[in-house]
Amino acid sequence: MATLIGAHNFAALKAVYERPSLRWILQPKMQLAFSGRKMTLQSKSSDEVEGSPFDHKGLLQSRELYQYVLETSVYPREPAPLKEIRAITENHPYFFMGTSPDSGQLIAMLLDMLNAKNTIELGVFTGYSLLLTALTIPDDGKILAIDPNLESYEMGLPIIQKACVEHKIDFKHSPALPVLDKLLEDDDNKSSFDFAFVDADKSNYGNYHERLMQLVKVGGLIVYDNTLWYGSVGMPEESVDKLIRPERSYLLELNKSLAADTRIQISQVPLGDGMTICRRLF
Numbered sequence: 001m002a003t004l005i006g007a008h009n010f011a012a013l014k015a016v017y018e019r020p021s022l023r024w025i026l027q028p029k030m031q032l033a034f035s036g037r038k039m040t041l042q043s044k045s046s047d048e049v050e051g052s053p054f055d056h057k058g059l060l061q062s063r064e065l066y067q068y069v070l071e072t073s074v075y076p077r078e079p080a081p082l083k084e085i086r087a088i089t090e091n092h093p094y095f096f097m098g099t100s101p102d103s104g105q106l107i108a109m110l111l112d113m114l115n116a117k118n119t120i121e122l123g124v125f126t127g128y129s130l131l132l133t134a135l136t137i138p139d140d141g142k143i144l145a146i147d148p149n150l151e152s153y154e155m156g157l158p159i160i161q162k163a164c165v166e167h168k169i170d171f172k173h174s175p176a177l178p179v180l181d182k183l184l185e186d187d188d189n190k191s192s193f194d195f196a197f198v199d200a201d202k203s204n205y206g207n208y209h210e211r212l213m214q215l216v217k218v219g220g221l222i223v224y225d226n227t228l229w230y231g232s233v234g235m236p237e238e239s240v241d242k243l244i245r246p247e248r249s250y251l252l253e254l255n256k257s258l259a260a261d262t263r264i265q266i267s268q269v270p271l272g273d274g275m276t277i278c279r280r281l282f
């Protein structure tokens with residue numbers, strides 16, 4: 001399959017893509033071909049992917065094991081609208097940013113176990129984790145979803161509408177920090193959220209944590225995505241591509257500070273790109 005994709009962010013995408021050490025991270029199953037200012041997105045067959053730098057295995061030992069998990073436990077139980085949003089996201093130039101379905105399955109279980117009704121999400125993209133949350137919480141539940149990128153949100157919106165869950169979503173087209181600060185001006189918002197999912201700019205994770213600790217109730221959860229950053233947090237700095245080093249350093253800092261934060265119970269889960277689940281204790 002080959003699809004012509006838009007030329008926005010062309011130079012940046014081309015520069016990133018052409019770094020061989022990053023290709024396996026960015027394009028596990030697809031390949032971008034550049035011709036002049038035209039970009040073509042091409043699916044790779046399983047045979048082409050296998051054993052190549054594009055081989056995708058998440059954080060597990062092998063691609064086969066990751067596929068086994070997805071095909072045995074995740075895909076058979078994944079609701080149809082989520083399959084649909086995952087399919088349309090494959091056409092987005094940054095499709096690799098979507099929350100992985102295995103992480104999503106755990107998030108849904110956590111939401112259910114908490115009986116979460118009032119949730120907040122930082123970093124929406126095309127809406128996989130948002131739709132998952134909307135499908136899981138009750139009909140009168142609410143999700144405050146924040147992202148400065150409206151275009152990506154609008155890509156998944158028709159699927160959210162078709163699933164009849166849009167009424168649960170309050171989308172704020174904005175960076176997250178000012179929205180959180182505004183919420184904190186009203187004491188009624190403090191300790192009002194059952195659940196927070198953070199999948200936005202890694203440089204602000206520390207700032208988000210301090211604010212979310214006030215907004216999420218005692219017993220509530222804050223889940224941080226990408227805390228193992230393609231496994232790079234366990235690698236020596238010099239072996240990590242320079243392009244992903246800044247985020248790696250923010251995540252190293254975050255992981256250390258979460259481990260030292262006595263206000264929370266934590267679990268570092270090696271699913272997807274690594275998620276840290278934090279439960280507010282006091």
Ligand SMILES: C[S@@+](CC[C@H](N)C(=O)[O-])C[C@H]1O[C@@H](n2cnc3c(N)ncnc32)[C@H](O)[C@@H]1O
Nearest residue numbers: 097098099123124125128129149175176200201
């Ligand atoms: C990894 S994607 C989120 C994936 C999403 N959870 C999903 O399931 O598809 C990261 C998102 O964070 C958003 N983002 C970047 N900076 C942000 C900020 N300051 N505040 C909130 N979101 C931000 C980006 O626009 C992008 O859509």
